[in-house]
Amino acid sequence: MIFPESTEEVAKAVAACSAYRIPVIPFGVGSSIEGHLLAVRGGVSIDMTRMGKVLDIRAQDLTATVQAGVTREGLNRELAHTGFFFSVDPGANATIGGMVATAASGTNTVRYGTMRDNVLSLQVVTADGQVIRTARRARKTSAGYNLTQLFTGSEGTLGIITEVTVKLHPQPEAVAAAVVNFPDVKSAVNTVILAMQMGIALARAEMLDSLTIKAINAHSRTTLVEAPTLFLEFSGSPAQVQEQSGTLQALAEEQGGGDFQWATRPEERSRLWTPRHHAYFACIQLRPGCRSFTTDACVPISGLAECLSETVADIQATGLVAPVFGHVGDGNFHCLLLVDPGNLEEVREAEGLSHRLMQRAIRFDGTCTGEHGVGLHKIPYLEEEHGAGAVELMRRIKRALDPINILNPGKVVLVDGDEGRN
């Protein structure tokens, strides 16, 4: 394990590893969950946490340039008094470099986009230890192949990201939070679809199923109705927020939504939303001692209600405990399959369920991973999702950019030398 403090040190390390054909695996805070960081062929872990400098904040351009080891909370602390913020929020306090590498997203993607939408330019160390920059800092460009987007989501397999220029957003003048429950998942999803069709700029739109609400009530001592529930956020000018949350309330009521609560003052908003932020921990406590297999399906939103209802039926058939919640505005949802790791039969049931869910997501014209990435675990599904021809193109790109296969080998796509290892 090495702890570089500069791009030059990363470049030297990679050049040396290249000369000796030793694998290199970049490491941020370790919050990825698909086995991205496992050294399946050994090698050197490049811990990026000492590359933690915010290099440049340009308020007029709405951009910030940071070293890859800066965390999203760290960046937002530096931005606190500027009137701007960095939007992508995957839950964990991940590094910006790691978030680029996995094309992370999270709760406010529906308004501000994923990491892909918020990265302008990267500095990258290539497989032979050269330093390149993928783009300049203009808001748009048509100058050649889009290397920025090629490295975004490449999970350390095409190059090591050392610096990132991200977009910033103005802090909204006003924010409102709302919580509303529904008789069924379909009416909750429909409410969000209708809002998006009307152009309501939802800042966040999270749906929690009744089991998740039950877990929250137990964990946070709340008394929420145990029914499918939307946690919503609106932002903009005070008038805009008022108008949009009013429209949303009317839409929700038409769909059978009840107990509409909303809040604008920070402490009330926080009270309303805290249960959502604690949902993961609340769910884990449904079965003390359990481990959670977390799935990450994402489908076109028109198929979300049906895909969810098939999934819940499947969960019920297995008898597993598995709360479900997700970023409904993006069609992305997570099942927390709570499993006793010592119970092999349960583990097998969970694996089967997860396998069927990924196939189902693909059948709904969706993806086996909306925001967690491929890592080790999703490799077997890429051909099913993209077809053999598209995956072969990915392999050709991997070979072209990392001919001796030292960059996080055995992840995303398998090339010569990896075959048969997974």
Added chain:
Amino acid sequence: MIFPESTEEVAKAVAACSAYRIPVIPFGVGSSIEGHLLAVRGGVSIDMTRMGKVLDIRAQDLTATVQAGVTREGLNRELAHTGFFFSVDPGANATIGGMVATAASGTNTVRYGTMRDNVLSLQVVTADGQVIRTARRARKTSAGYNLTQLFTGSEGTLGIITEVTVKLHPQPEAVAAAVVNFPDVKSAVNTVILAMQMGIALARAEMLDSLTIKAINAHSRTTLVEAPTLFLEFSGSPAQVQEQSGTLQALAEEQGGGDFQWATRPEERSRLWTPRHHAYFACIQLRPGCRSFTTDACVPISGLAECLSETVADIQATGLVAPVFGHVGDGNFHCLLLVDPGNLEEVREAEGLSHRLMQRAIRFDGTCTGEHGVGLHKIPYLEEEHGAGAVELMRRIKRALDPINILNPGKVVLVDGDEGRN
């Protein structure tokens, strides 16, 4: 020249050309301006205009899937009664496939993004005549390398785009147009920067210099003050539009803006904005019989006023007639260098000016092409913009995806066989 009607026909043609090593160049409506379509090594032109079917409109998902030969106006006609529209508007009635290939954008990018931001998935014929799909239809995914963005902006050099799934946007309930002039370019640019910092959702923000306004007055018989002028558009709910245009007016006045005119009714908005839409033709008529060299610099918006003022000084030093206008919210501007094509000295002056402008844009941390693409003409600037290492990665990608170099050879990056041809 061939006129395929289906992806299969394109695939067969490319497979045959591959077998005989004959170049293939896809053709939409021919509105690109960087020499993208020139058959520098001969070959077959694949005219996509008979692939003009809108295949699928999904209102709930806000997506449409079209054959590559559908034009943007054609798609919007099909969408007219749905309440949704396709946003990207480069001026010309280009094909959607061509707009993907060049990563096109235009006047409403500041609100709705470029083609890159509006493409979800592509069907592509690869160099060996295989058909692949780059992604499924979920709103986001982390499943492997981003082939969608790699083909977007690849100008026919990595594959032939045959089908495109784009994002749609809800038709705004209300739209307002405004026109306001300024004592100088800097105050006009500052007004837009401040608006963006405040989170005002400008739908369009175009700046025209005083020479462009003079051309418009002559062409459209208007009486606009011949000063740097912003053409603006706001959209949203009626209350939102009213609030945002009011805030903008106050900002503009603080910056010395005068003669603020605004309109909400369609015919008045059209009257106000028509001069902007005719700006290109008005400018051309400043010198009847001339040809226009159109530049395409794009810089971080904080440097825009300075980059523009250096450019205008440079124009004045040459004595050329060259109106300037641009998408100021993106930092992108075009100079129309109006040249008598028979006057070799003028042509050389224009080439020199264009050369210095591209270097200036790069010096301002910007790009030599914001939205027109590389084609033939911008190839010499790619190394200056991206560095030799990044361009070498692009070459490796080209070789990996098109090993015998038959896909629009000699464009974007030069590989073995192309060298010395440009």
